[in-house]
Amino acid sequence: SPAKGNVINVVYNMKSSGTVTIKFWNENGDLVATLQDSRLVGPQKSKQSIQAFAPGVYLYRVQMAYDDGSGETLGVQKIAVAK
Secondary structure, eight states: OOBOSSEEEEEEEESSSEEEEEEEEETTSOEEEEEEEEEOSEEEEEEEEOTTOOSEEEEEEEEEEETTSOEEEOOOEEEEEOO
């Protein structure tokens, strides 16, 4: 389903406490937004405003850097923004 409204929720699971970075690109490969937040262990939800995003398809990737020095990168996901 296309994303509608002003905000999308990105859900992921932290295996340990640390920092999450979520980057969004448009179809041309231009970086359009970056979120960075400290998170605790467990299921998480980060909100990204899409108000400034033009209608179209966007890609995003979730990267987690854990406090113990390890890390994890999830696969690229797609969202479609409709206005």
